[in-house]
Amino acid sequence: MYRALYRVWRPQRFDDLVGQQMITQTLKNAIMTHQTSHAYLFTGPRGTGKTSAAKIFAKAINCHHLVDGEPCNECETCKAITTGQLNDVIEIDAASNNGVEEIRDIRDKAKYAPTEADYKIYIIDEVHMLSTGAFNALLKTLEEPPANVIFILATTEPHKIPLTIISRTQRFDFRRITAKDSYGRMVYILDQKKVTYDEKALRVIAQAAEGGMRDALSILDQVISFGDNTVTLEDALMVTGSVTKKLLADYLEEVTQHVTKPALETMRQILQEGKDANRFIEDLISYTRDVLFYQQAPEMVDNVAMGENDQRFADFAKGIDPEVLYQMIKTLNDVQQQMRFTTHPDVYLEVLTVKLSQLEAPAGGQKAGTADVAADSAAVQQLTSKVDQLQSELQALKANGVKAAATKPARVKSSNNGPVVKKVNVSQVYPILGAATKDDLVQVREVWSDLMNILSITQRALMHVAKPVAASDEGVVVAFDYPFLYQKAIDDQALMDALGNGLDRLMGHSPKLVCVPKEQWPQIRKDYLATHQPEMSEAASQAPEKPAVVDQAQQLFGDLVEVKSD
Template sequence: MAHIALYRAWRPQAFRDMVGQQHIVQTLQNAIREDRLSHAYLFSGPRGTGKTSAARLLAKAINCERGPAPEPCNECESCKRISAGTVMDVVEIDAASNRGVEEIRDIRDKVKYAPTEVRRKVYIIDEVHMLTTEAFNALLKTLEEPPGHVMFMLATTEPHRLPPTIVSRCQRFEFRRVSLEEQSERLAEICREEEIAAEPEALRYIARLSDGGMRDALSLLDQISSFTGGQVSLGDAVEATGGLPSEQFARLATAVREADAAAVLREVDEMMRAGKSADKCLEQLMHYFRDLLVARLAPQAASSSGRVADPAELREVAEGFSRERLFAIVDLLNRYQSEMKYAAHPQTMFEIALLRLCSAEDSQPGAEESARRSAPAGNANAASPADGDQLRHLQQQVAGLERKLEELRRGAAAAAPPAGGGGGGPSARGGGAGSGWARGASGAGSSGAAKASRVRLKLDAFLAAKGTPDALQVLGKWPQALQRVKEERVTVHAWLVDGEPVSFANDTVLVAFRNTIHRETTEKPANKQVIEGVLSSLLGRPVQLATLTQKEWQEALAEGAAVKSEAEELQLMPDDGGEPPRESLVEEAVRLFGEDLVIIKDD
């Protein structure tokens, strides 16, 4: 027995048929009883929770021939025709396909005419957030001063995209997700009425997959009952919806816990042979480990939040994982899910994600931590193979710190006065040449010294990291980052394309801009957040953005090169036993023979 039109047959025909929205139903019914209806309503909430149905019911209730009544009778001519959609005075508009200003102007021109078939003219605008700015402006005037015979009902899943001027002129109702228990009871009632034999576990599975949307739950029940001929079992529900059995999730979790890569690959191969998509499998696996985490941290809440497995089974599997391990698994799967959107071979990414979970680096973190603590300090051989990546990372950090210390040492050496160039005694009176040499070493261009030193101190890390393998690897991904920013928000890409990445240090990408306006616009918090989000997703760790102009970067490079050259010159000067510099010879001659008798000639 197939039930092709099950959802349409069970579309709410009265307020009492709406599930999970009793607070909204009670408010609307009281407004009808007391004749205190508003001229405009805004129904917002997740998909499939009854927003458009509530608008249709309200239109029937106020235009019922036996009303206005808190419940439409569904027997009079008006109720029947409104349900069939044949009343010209009750207009339902899909704003996703009628989003222009011309359609709204047409409504504005027609609202002034009185209804011809029913008591009040009703306009139901679904997905109202899709209207253009010009269309919202055209609608605003009508909402400000509507005729008494007109009522507007706006429905949207994204109320934050509506202008505040529109929201403030409507009575707003927030529709909530339907709870698992309410959905299961409603589905059981429908199965009894439609003579569908359904297992309670199958109905709970359908309710979990619908994610709080009653419309999705009814559509899934319709699909599964048509697939099975009216016999709905849990196995049939999993098969018909393309899901994975909870036993397979449990086997996969066990293989990950035991770091059994061969078992993991066998499970993945079985999923692919069954025709599952890699991205969906990864999404469901992430939800499964999320449910394991909930079962581990809040066992009492697991019964109402589990999506793909029984709560008792979840608690049993969760006992084999530590909290930290589950947090790390969910975080890693989330990162790979983001990467999979742009992957040419999603199945390969799925396999790599699971093998990464099975690697020694990620398995049994508590045991590795205790082993690291018990290993002798400074014994490199005591580190396990899992510490290889971390050890290389620490070595790179140490090398970077050594470079920074060397730069600081050279800068201090260049700024220090030469030996014998100051102080009292005979050398003080003949300090002309000596003081000039000191000026060249530390005070040349003293008018911009403070500014140059500030820039150099801020950019020291970027100057030291310029050209390192880590920086080159990150900067090599800049074209990919630009493409993702363009897909995320094309206006931000238009400003960012003026910049050029020049270095990477301390998880920060430094970008030099040719134009100051482009740089300042990129630095705005909203734009910067988009860029940093793309960079973090691309590199797999939190990354920040730092900007400057190309002129400032070139000045910093030149200043760093000058400091390095002067430091090298100081290092090449002999300390003892070598030939003294020319300035030292001049000072010694002046000391021996007097300033009046010494004449300096260039060769």
């Protein structure tokens, strides 16, 4: 009976796990030094090796013939765990066993010592599916674990797991597998099977797998079957519905050069070849993202993403304005959402092509020339003079009863040629400011560090440069230090969902999150105060009017200015 590739080539040693070297080395060291924990939490996208790592760990900790932390896979214990016949290693699917009774049964049986192995291992897959009562039942066991019992919890959605559970486990975040690593693993497997293949076909499969090794092997299985035990580019494109890098490059060059008719002909050629419209959009987004990354850090883009003609990719990346790429990704994402329920995707793609062909770089978005540099120097000189003037005015303020708590040198921002950040939708910010209180902000800031711990490592890295700056009972305004990361965050729906779910868990309700770039935040506050002045309370309106110079100082220096009455 034929077995799927991902089952036949399932990793049996830590070193077989693709793209998770940090995790596997940590687990091997823990086993060799006898410093293992009683509970582990494996998180990450599907097909990245979480359950495989759990089974390998179960073998390694029970194997009496370890070699550098790796199981021998030859002894009776290793073979029994591999075939799923060892009673002391119990795999549980939490999606179908998520009730309190099932977890209580586990808790009761965990008290008994292992019968054949040294350790009894419970592997609970998709643990986020457990009910609240089941989590509470599991919590007691994790608080006071029996001797020789280890729990390994695996999930794709760690933000749904209570913090009380997470804090009692060692957490390992499995990352998406890069296209380069997927490609290398497929080459190894096909060489072992002595199957002929086209390297270009494996590049297409690696991209279509979207970070999952299991998905890559499943697609490879289909291509092998479709091509009668050979792997060709044509078959890979047919099975995945993908588009060749050459056609993608042709299409993007045509729309960015504003030649609509050739772009429409290229798009129609792609559809006539039977390519999937949604996959075409996905490939365009991926290719555009790689171009953007190449502009910022070329080493982040490997040759699998770039395709065969690396020089053509590099030339295209150098010649296009980043702002055009931002607009393209937003437009592609919007069309992708609209196409989900349509029966006429070709119409949407035609409209998309025309729209992309009309995108223009913003004025001043191109590379600066000599005149631009001269203009920048003049602007810096003007700002420097302004700072000197304001410092003189501050000295005068001190004499009139306004004391600066601390003086810091003013930051002079020279104009740059980076991408223009999408303007904040103030209609979402103003309702929060209208009901904002200091207590609400303090409450959010108190749970902010716990909220960050709920996120994955990549999400945590993105939110590291953000902090809440205003809050009401219904919403929170979060300011980002860097416009590029602000743009990335608002486009990441999974991140927004994780933040909302985390706040709901920590605060008992889920306030609406609105993101703003830090550099725009002072102006947003100023505009709000200017346009909503009549809504101020009666007490505030009867307060003595502040001198204009005080207003100016507070607008410029914010909390650094302390006003004292005479």
